Amino acid sequence: MALPEGWEMVVGLEVHTELKTATKLFCGCENAFGSEPNSRVCPVCLGLPGSLPVLNERAVELAMAIGIALHCTIAPSTFHRKNYFYPDMPKDYQISQYDLPINARGYLDLPDGSRVTIERAHLEEDTGKTTHLGGSGRIHGADRSLVDYNRSGVPLVEIVSGPDIRTPEQARAYAAELRGILIATGASDGRMEEGSMRIDANVSVRKSGDPFGTRCEIKNLNSLRSLTRAIEYEALRQIDVIEDGGTIRQETRHWDEVAGETSTMRTKEEAEDYRYFLEPDLVELAPEQAWQDRVRDGLGPMPAARRATLAALLSDPQPAQLDAIEVVVDLSLDDYVHAAHEAGADVAIALARAANEIAANIDGRANLTPSAFSHTVLMEQRGELSATQAKTVLGDLLTSGGDPVAIAAARGFEQLSADSLADTVATLIVENPDEWQRYREGDDKLAQFFIGLVMKATRGQANGKAVIAELQQRR
Amino acid sequence: MTTAREIARRVNDGASAVEELERSLAVITERNAELNVFLHVDEEGAYAAAEAVDRAVAAGQNAGALAGVPVALKDNMCTRGVPTTCSSKILEGWRPPYNATVVDRLLAAGAVPVGKTNLDEFAMGSSTENSAFGPTRNPLDPARVPGGSSGGSAAAVAAGMTPLSLGSDTGGSIRQPAALCGIVGVKPTYGSVSRYGLIAFASSLDQIGPFAVTVEDAAVLLEVISGHDPLDSTSLPEPAFSLLSSLESGVAGKRVGLVRELVAGSDEDVERAVARAADVLKEAGATLVEMSIPELTLGLSAYYLIAPAEASSNLARYDGVRYGLRIDADDVASMNEATRTAGFGPEVKRRIMLGTYALSAGYFDAYYGQALKVRTQMIAAFSRAYADVDFLLGATTPSVAFEFGTKTKDPMAMYLNDVFTIPTNLSGDAAISVPFGTGEANLPVGVQLLGPGRSEPTLFAAARVLEKAEGR
Amino acid sequence: MSASLTREDVAKVAALARLRLSDEELDLYTEQLSKVLQHADDMQQLDLTGVAPTAHPFGLINVVREDVVRPSLSQADVLAAAPDAEDGRFAVPRIVGEAP
């Protein structure tokens, strides 16, 4: 994407992620997605008179894990009340961290080598969910709304970046990399479509070299696609306004996915006075060094390190292989590739099979053990399975588990015996004398021609490498 | 009237808890219409509790330190399935789905909660005149207020309806009515008694505490309700108090601070009572130290910004969405506004607005922020005092019980009633009010003993010395 | 800073707190709240720069609970006190404006 000559966008992102705890942030209600409305609610998360919050230890640990992964300083922190009336918020205030967040000042390095600073990553509670009735089902035009408090009190970490992002692509890369980190820390499942990761974008524009312009905040971007589209639209809109002689008002804007445009939600003048003050029902949170160390020691490597480890298994990684590595790390399939490598299999084949076949049926992962995967790759590599057959075996393993050798046998994927392959090749040479002659004279391309014929004749049961070996032997 | 200790002793020895309950209910029936002490009497629950105690005793078990003792609860403590209103129209008819921790602890100790007592709406007031369900009358003189905000709980004990009751003290709401009703009232150290299930007024100041006729009864009740509660993050990691064992240990060798600012401006009869209490303590072997703690005079100003600030947020949830009153309107914001406008009384609105103002952009630092710094100063001043003396002596209130309507026109005049009690809430420390002699119109005067956090054993022993001097 | 609470201040604060005041109430509350704020003037005069604020009486830290599920209320208990409910949810009149 290109902005008009001389213009630059300045973007900072606020990413809210739900934490994968067993219970909510301040009560023992189960933190789970999708259940009967108002069935995971207690006096605390319903804000009943007299109820009091008690902080979830695991939520603190996951917040620290995020902070550590983002190179933040874990600091003594406090909780504040953010006061505003809204029916999805049972106490009519949100408990959030304010001037003293648990994680301060860190950074995230992106695969392209750029660095985005992290201003803070703090703990706060989620709100309930409203459903709008009448009208179009959107908030506008509805005649009443229904509230379900199952999500009320679910732990969130809000990660606020510095205004360091300059392109929609960089914003996407940041969000994707952050998502990988959240998954790697075990803090989140990173499912944007289910709302467990939600993004607000602060966007401003300036002539290159000028000071920052006035920013607008775009709320609730729920996919990487929305994120890039919304940022691009908003930057172009702001440039248009300024080039037409107007000025940008600081405001909160709504992204309309269907119309592909942003619109005013609230101007600065209409902004709430949140009357933040220290939450008197909670005490200071100051994780001691030993606690921080325990969390740090429990953390596995982050995506960047894992990508590097996988790349190091290849002598000369090709772009397609680097892409496969990205997919493998993104989907946390590293274990399969490492298992295959340790079993002596070809890493390139393992990467391709993981990034394609496993990725295509990611939910089937539970059925596929790393050892079954390694075995399948080895069978392919040894010529016991053709590529097509190996893909089919993996598909079966992902669907229903089992042993690759047994599956291959049941499927009738007995490899052609060496004798049978030799007979087939001999016959085809006789039937195609011109092509054989050219191959013998050094035209290697014709090997593919013969492989194709062999495959056709054997209905795909031959192994390409074995065919080449046979051809070369007769050359 | 029979003490709680005596009732528990004889019930554990086989006397009927149900009969004890019936005696209590008879007094309530006789006097409640006149005094308006109980907003709700939970006969069904009380009989069930009393019968359970009788069964436990019959089965040979010890039924607890409060076996069969009827107890009244201020109506800002949640009781499962039993109406809990905070004396507000906005909560009228609400039945909590859970018990406050103190209620569960009472039940575990064999106590029999008989019902819910009147208070100033959301505990905001010093006379119980701010109840949406009418004022409570002082059993000693029905033309006068019982004090507040725990006026109903104080009156229940003073009228002999129940030997014990629980109140909550945010700026003096236990000690002041105890003084005006001539009974013992305790504001325990902040964090000693769980606030879980206590409907919040000002969370950093609120503390539940006992009312009783005798110091010993107050001690038993505090032993039962105190001790760490994992449901309250501000609950101190300390076990329940042990008070009875040291109740008779006296004050010999103790140093007592006689604080000028804790008597200044009082009526003459109140001043006299405090002076006489000082003499009694000295007689009992304590050393008196006259002292001045000027910071205490700032308490009132800090309190009337901090408490409303917290209250403005604590009371936001009464919005007509989930429970309590709803006044219908076209959109949700108008519904919130109509509900709150109809549901809250004038004093509650006054404090919500004051607190909202103190926290709002542009005023935060000057009001709320400054008040928190004054609070720091006050805590430091108390610490300096407690480095020199074991506890402090002063008045509980500037006067005896006043007549209805005399202080309702000017909020500031009412607020001044709490000038001696407020500093302890700001510091989180402990204080106890003990009836000590009488003043104008033969009405009781209370003197106040104040000590550092967790000094309850010392304060109770000193209170016992004063009580004995009064021939009780 | 001396207390000089105006009628407009009170109106603004009432709106923030979702309270509606009649004209007479606006006058009355302006007068009464001004008095309380005037009393706070004694405090306003103090120079407390450098003094740390205290929001809690005692400085407990790191009070946490284990991440163990405890039973929730039943949906019936949750909705028992609801002024209006539908379909297992709390029902409210239309919402004007998105959440902040």
Ligand SMILES: [Mg+2]
């Ligand atoms: Mg936030």
Ligand SMILES: [Zn+2]
């Ligand atoms: Zn809950």
